[in-house]
Amino acid sequence: MVGDDPWKEAQRAMTICNACRYCEGFCAVFPAMELRRTFTPSDLMYLSNLCHNCRACYYACQYAPPHQFMLNVPRAMAELRSLTYREMAVPRALGRLMGKSSLFTSIAVLSATLLTVSTTLWSVPEEVLFSSWRGEGAFYRVIPYPSMVLPFCILFAWAIWTVGASLLRFWKKMGQDLGSLLDPRFHLKALRDVASLRYLGGGGHGCNYPGERFSHARRWLHQLVFWGSLLCLASTAIAAFYDHFLQWKAPYPLWSLPVSLGILGGAGILAGSCGLMLLKVRMDPVPSDPKTLGMDISLLSVLSLICASGFLLLWLRDTGTMGILLAVHLGIVGGFFLSIPLGKLVHGPYRYLALVRNAIEQMGNDRQHEPT
Amino acid sequence: MAFDGRRDLAKEVFSSEGRALSGQNMGAMADVDVLVIGGGNAALCAAITARERGASVLMVECASREMRGGNSRHTRNLRMLHDEPTPYLTGAYLEEEFWEDLLSVTQGQTNEQLARMVIRESKGLGPWMEAHGCMFQPPLKGTLHLSRTNAHFLGGGKALINSYYRTAERLGVRILYDTEAVGIELQGGLFHKAILRGKGSEDALVAKSVVVASGGFQANLEWLEQHWGERARNFLVRGTPFNKGTMLRALLELGARPIGDPTQCHAVAIDARAPKFDGGIVTRLDCIPLGIVVNKQCRRFYDEGENFWPKRYAIWGRLVAEQPEQVAFCIIDSKSLELFIPSVFPPFEAYSIASLAQQLGLDPEGLERTVSEFNMSVKPGRFDPTVLDDCHTVDLDPPKTHWARPLDVPPFYAYPLRPGITFTYFGVEVDEKARVIFSEGGPAPNIFAAGEIMAGNILGRGYLAGFGMTIGTVFGKIAGREAAVHGRG
Numbered sequence: 113m114v115g116d117d118p119w120k121e122a123q124r125a126m127t128i129c130n131a132c133r134y135c136e137g138f139c140a141v142f143p144a145m146e147l148r149r150t151f152t153p154s155d156l157m158y159l160s161n162l163c164h165n166c167r168a169c170y171y172a173c174q175y176a177p178p179h180q181f182m183l184n185v186p187r188a189m190a191e192l193r194s195l196t197y198r199e200m201a202v203p204r205a206l207g208r209l210m211g212k213s214s215l216f217t218s219i220a221v222l223s224a225t226l227l228t229v230s231t232t233l234w235s236v237p238e239e240v241l242f243s244s245w246r247g248e249g250a251f252y253r254v255i256p257y258p259s260m261v262l263p264f265c266i267l268f269a270w271a272i273w274t275v276g277a278s279l280l281r282f283w284k285k286m287g288q289d290l291g292s293l294l295d296p297r298f299h300l301k302a303l304r305d306v307a308s309l310r311y312l313g314g315g316g317h318g319c320n321y322p323g324e325r326f327s328h329a330r331r332w333l334h335q336l337v338f339w340g341s342l343l344c345l346a347s348t349a350i351a352a353f354y355d356h357f358l359q360w361k362a363p364y365p366l367w368s369l370p371v372s373l374g375i376l377g378g379a380g381i382l383a384g385s386c387g388l389m390l391l392k393v394r395m396d397p398v399p400s401d402p403k404t405l406g407m408d409i410s411l412l413s414v415l416s417l418i419c420a421s422g423f424l425l426l427w428l429r430d431t432g433t434m435g436i437l438l439a440v441h442l443g444i445v446g447g448f449f450l451s452i453p454l455g456k457l458v459h460g461p462y463r464y465l466a467l468v469r470n471a472i473e474q475m476g477n478d479r480q481h482e483p484t
Numbered sequence: 485m486a487f488d489g490r491r492d493l494a495k496e497v498f499s500s501e502g503r504a505l506s507g508q509n510m511g512a513m514a515d516v517d518v519l520v521i522g523g524g525n526a527a528l529c530a531a532i533t534a535r536e537r538g539a540s541v542l543m544v545e546c547a548s549r550e551m552r553g554g555n556s557r558h559t560r561n562l563r564m565l566h567d568e569p570t571p572y573l574t575g576a577y578l579e580e581e582f583w584e585d586l587l588s589v590t591q592g593q594t595n596e597q598l599a600r601m602v603i604r605e606s607k608g609l610g611p612w613m614e615a616h617g618c619m620f621q622p623p624l625k626g627t628l629h630l631s632r633t634n635a636h637f638l639g640g641g642k643a644l645i646n647s648y649y650r651t652a653e654r655l656g657v658r659i660l661y662d663t664e665a666v667g668i669e670l671q672g673g674l675f676h677k678a679i680l681r682g683k684g685s686e687d688a689l690v691a692k693s694v695v696v697a698s699g700g701f702q703a704n705l706e707w708l709e710q711h712w713g714e715r716a717r718n719f720l721v722r723g724t725p726f727n728k729g730t731m732l733r734a735l736l737e738l739g740a741r742p743i744g745d746p747t748q749c750h751a752v753a754i755d756a757r758a759p760k761f762d763g764g765i766v767t768r769l770d771c772i773p774l775g776i777v778v779n780k781q782c783r784r785f786y787d788e789g790e791n792f793w794p795k796r797y798a799i800w801g802r803l804v805a806e807q808p809e810q811v812a813f814c815i816i817d818s819k820s821l822e823l824f825i826p827s828v829f830p831p832f833e834a835y836s837i838a839s840l841a842q843q844l845g846l847d848p849e850g851l852e853r854t855v856s857e858f859n860m861s862v863k864p865g866r867f868d869p870t871v872l873d874d875c876h877t878v879d880l881d882p883p884k885t886h887w888a889r890p891l892d893v894p895p896f897y898a899y900p901l902r903p904g905i906t907f908t909y910f911g912v913e914v915d916e917k918a919r920v921i922f923s924e925g926g927p928a929p930n931i932f933a934a935g936e937i938m939a940g941n942i943l944g945r946g947y948l949a950g951f952g953m954t955i956g957t958v959f960g961k962i963a964g965r966e967a968a969v970h971g972r973g
Contacts, residue, residue, distance in 0.1 A: 127826070127828060128766055128828050130826050131765070131766035131767075131768075131825065131826055131827045131828040132640075132764070132765050132766045133825075134560055134639060134640030134641075134765070135639055135640070136621075136624055137621035137622070137624060137636070137638045137639065138638070138639060143624075149822060149826050168639060168643075169639070171639075171642075171643070171646060172638075172639030172640055172642050172643035172646070173642065174557045174558055174640070174641070174642045174762075174764050175764070175766070176550075177550070178548070178550055178551065179551070179762060180759055180762075181759075315619065315621065315638050315639075316619070317619055317638075324646065325650065
């Protein structure tokens with residue numbers, strides 16, 4: 113970076129890139145850049161969140177260091193993304209905590225786990241907690257149904273409110289009205305881009321990650337985490353349906369939908385997160401924002417912990433350790449929900465909105481070029 | 485491909501990653517079948533081809549690993565012959581049209597036999613390039629005007645050479661960065677050894693054959709000064725600072741036959757604020773046909789609207805070079821600001837011509853006079869930048885024959901211009917086997933040349949987008965093939 117101000121640096125970078133345009137085949141950022149001649153903070157915030165950090169433009173750049181232009185687009189964009197998460201955060205105090213995201217995530221997860229375990233130890237009689245329970249409703253014998261569901265409803269509402277409000281702010285900051293957010297065509301396009309992680313494809317050959325070589329490794333590992341998470345969500349939703357509407361209480365047998373989806377999803381998250389962490393250790397640090405490394409690792413670690421504790425619980429759920437393991441697992445999940453608004457997970461919805469914005473811009477732009 | 489293990493260079497001396505030469509390494513340097521001098525597209529094509537034919541290959545690149553690739557790192561596409569559309573080329577581009585295009589830019593300064601060979605050979609380049617790591621980009625909005633004739637590399641020339649370097653390393657080509665070949669020694673009319681200079685050390689390397697692909701001399705300002713005088717000091721070099729012409733001079737001193745006019749170079753008018761070297765594509769300015777261009781004395785000196793910009797931009801380097809202090813200024817008003825591709829440096833901006841002149845260090849009255857003379861001579865017409873329109877001046881010398889609109893809507897903008905050299909035409913003569921031809925003795929059996937150092941055989945003047953890469957690739961492959969034959973036999 114040439115100056116200290118990330119906004120000025122990103123503006124400088126885009127001005128150089130807009131006069132070159134060699135990278136326009138790699139991703140959505142450069143075609144979006146070409147629609148502009150000057151770059152306001154709102155443009156830059158949009159472009160930085162559209163950037164997937166595939167790094168192809170860094171290794172292909174004839175102006176990258178040691179060239180005197182010292183151009184490093186992926187890094188400039190990564191720095192602006194961190195700033196976006198901070199500046200758009202609701203409530204604003206959360207933005208200040210984001211600077212130490214990994215510290216506060218660890219505190220949240222640790223304290224939630226300790227709280228759950230100690231409350232369980234304190235409130236559940238020893239002979240109940242350490243007995244081996246089997247069959248329907250076993251979990252609720254240790255932790256009663258309302259004490260399991262109520263805190264999670266609150267935590268879920270917290271995550272939805274904070275992240276949702278920041279996203280609305282981001283949407284307005286990009287100069288968009290709410291009406292365009294309701295048009296399904298743009299969401300359809302953006303959802304396709306997300307589902308395939310199109311822009312970690314670097315124009316079809318993968319991204320330059322962890323090093324200069326083109327590779328699809330990051331894309332597939334990220335897909336494991338993403339689709340694994342969706343499977344886990346589906347598993348939870350189906351379990352809730354069984355519970356509420358079919359009066360069929362957990363735990364469910366191994367072959368049941370909730371458990372088998374959970375196993376698949378959990379395995380995906382665990383394998384994907386560990387793989388992404390391994391890549392992160394080996395990655396070239398130059399085209400990244402070193403300040404976000406902690407944030408990245410803490411999200412991947414928490415996801416791995418959730419899955420590992422979930423698998424342990426599944427394995428030992430017929431033994432006397434089930435009660436404590438359940439409390440640990442729920443504690444970690446609770447801490448994760450608490451820390452969502454200040455953790456790396458927010459990159460997903462921010463990038464999604466940038467893709468929706470891009471769909472609006474590109475589809476509108478294409479319409480202008482249709483023959484009349 | 486069968487590689488003969490015995491032909492491999494001593495692995496303990498050179499790592500395939502490529503590293504700088506040290507005195508110790510130099511002393512232990514093993515002999516090699518093929519020495520490739522240079523590190524751009526032509527050198528890589530030669531090294532890869534020679535290695536695939538079983539020769540042991542050493543490549544010496546005088547730039548660092550980060551700045552490797554010569555002028556190829558600034559390129560974007562390659563012109564190629566094709567009968568039908570491909571995923572990265574539209575329509576068809578056949579031999580006669582290709583040849584006519586070349587003939588019109590060179591005005592006959594080309595060797596037809598070699599030129600037609602390059603044109604025909606360019607037909608098979610796409611699959612070869614892809615097989616060696618090149619990724620092409622489908623025709624996009626920004627590339628449309630060239631998408632029929634030129635295949636664009638995804639990410640541009642540096643991405644291309646990165647993939648070639650990966651291929652070369654995988655094949656076992658030894659690469660030495662920060663290493664310059666400074667001399668060549670012959671023995672009985674044959675190449676015997678080259679003198680290589682690394683960081684603080686110098687040593688000789690014996691090879692059975694050599695491919696010289698070390699570019700032209702456009703970054704050698706003293707050499708340019710011999711032909712252009714002191715004016716050359718004010719030239720900017722658009723590409724790599726490493727093309728000093730050291731090997732070109734060495735070959736000429738040994739008696740290689742020169743080709744091309746040493747006083748000519750491809751030069752365009754670029755932003756005067758560009759770095760001395762390596763400014764590349766972002767320093768170009770496409771606004772000249774939309775405004776007027778004046779020199780230090782506030783005088784216009786050429787018809788800015790003579791023809792479409794792609795057909796005229798290459799003459800403006802020479803035009804600016806002929807002005808006092810080799811500097812000029814393009815002036816536009818706010819009507820034109822958004823009609824050309826943005827450039828990297830912001831324009832000077834003012835609400836009056838006089839204050840713009842002050843910012844530029846020009847005489848305010850002089851510039852006001854030139855602008856008002858121009859404005860008064862403009863005849864109203866239908867302005868259309870996509871055709872040779874009827875907006876022109878009358879009774880003005882020099883005239884502006886198209887796209888002439890009065891400069892009358894402030895703010896006014898100015899871009900300072902200097903000559904920016906792209907490449908030189910002067911090189912060594914070669915035959916169809918890429919052998920360097922000597923005045924006495926004819927083609928040297930084991931000295932080959934490829935790329936800019938011999939491009940003047942085919943592109944003796946003018947410029948054809950992406951054709952330098954075609955010449956470099958075709959001749960690089962030929963040179964590599966022939967060098968391997970000689971190196972192993």
